[in-house]
Amino acid sequence: MALVECGTHAVVQAAFGSRFASEHKLAGRLLGALSPGMLLLADRNFFGFSLWRAATATGADLLWRVKSAAVLPVRSVLNDGSYLSQSKVPAKHRRDDPQAGDLVVRVVEAVMTVACADGTSRTELYRFATTLLDAVAFPAPELAIWYAPRWEIESTYAALKVTQRGAGRVPRSCRAHGVEQRDLRLSDDISAPADFPGPGRG
Numbered sequence: 001m002a003l004v005e006c007g008t009h010a011v012v013q014a015a016f017g018s019r020f021a022s023e024h025k026l027a028g029r030l031l032g033a034l035s036p037g038m039l040l041l042a043d044r045n046f047f048g049f050s051l052w053r054a055a056t057a058t059g060a061d062l063l064w065r066v067k068s069a070a071v072l073p074v075r076s077v078l079n080d081g082s083y084l085s086q087s088k089v090p091a092k093h094r095r096d097d098p099q100a101g102d103l104v105v106r107v108v109e110a111v112m113t114v115a116c117a118d119g120t121s122r123t124e125l126y127r128f129a130t131t132l133l134d135a136v137a138f139p140a141p142e143l144a145i146w147y148a149p150r151w152e153i154e155s156t157y158a159a160l161k162v163t164q165r166g167a168g169r170v171p172r173s174c175r176a177h178g179v180e181q182r183d184l185r186l187s188d189d190i191s192a193p194a195d196f197p198g199p200g201r202g
Contacts, residue, residue, distance in 0.1 A: 001026040003033055004156045006041070006149040011156065024051050034058035041150040047129055049090055052103055056131055063130045063147055070127075072107050078135035082108045082143075085129075105129040110144035114151075 001023065003013040013033035015026040027046055034040060036059035044065040055062055066072065072085040087103040094100060108130065113123040128147060132138040 001030065002153070002156065003030045004153045006152055009152060009156045024048060027051060028054060031055055031058055034060040036060065039063055039146065041147055043150065049087060049093060049103060052087070052105075052129075053100075061131045063128055063132070063143060065147065065150075066107075066127050066129045068125075068127065070129075072105065072127075072129065074107075078106070080135045080140040082106055082135055082140045084133065087129075104133070105131070106133045106135070108140045108143050110140065112144065112148075 001015050001017075002011050004010065005012055013030045015029040017026050023045060027042075028051060031054055034055065038060040040055060040060050040062050042062070042064040044067045047064050047066045047070060052062065052064075070087075072087060074083045075086060076084040078084065083106070085105055085107050087105060089100045089102055106129070108128045110126050110128070111123060112126050113121055115121045126144070126147075128143060130138075130143060132143065
């Protein structure tokens with residue numbers, strides 16, 4: 001799993017595990033690369049109490065897609081149509097940390113059309129949770145636009161799995177550490193162009 005910068009596609013941080021490794025645990029190992037001033041985008045599989053709370057503790061802001069089944073009741077409707085909600089502390093967390101409070105999030109719903117590589121398209125309702133609670137400073141339409149570049153990470157994964165490695169090639173190392181080192185080298189190759197100054201820049 002990787003933390004990738006939008007625009008440059010530079011790999012900021014990567015975490016490796018077996019095919020049995022939890023995506024949430026791998027994602028937790030990437031949080032050390034976050035800092036205030038960053039906006040972290042994530043797909044709908046990552047929203048959960050523990051990971052959200054850990055990510056917000058870094059000082060970064062979050063804009064994550066959430067599953068349609070996620071329980072996020074309307075507490076207060078804002079002037080742009082988004083609303084404030086609360087995600088309850090799971091019972092397990094309340095037992096471990098009696099002082100833990102509910103998560104306060106802002107929910108944005110947007111109808112988005114996604115153009116696919118095969119020329120088809122699909123239109124569906126997307127729901128996002130964010131730490132950006134101010135609807136005046138961060139109106140809902142802008143947040144929906146900001147989320148769209150998250151799909152750029154798929155280009156980075158395609159480069160790691162196909163373009164850089166070569167389609168159909170099997171890693172030579174039989175050990176996890178060797179495979180990890182190879183993938184780190186490939187991610188460096190992908191990131192390298194982003195470090196070179198562009199025309200007219202020193």
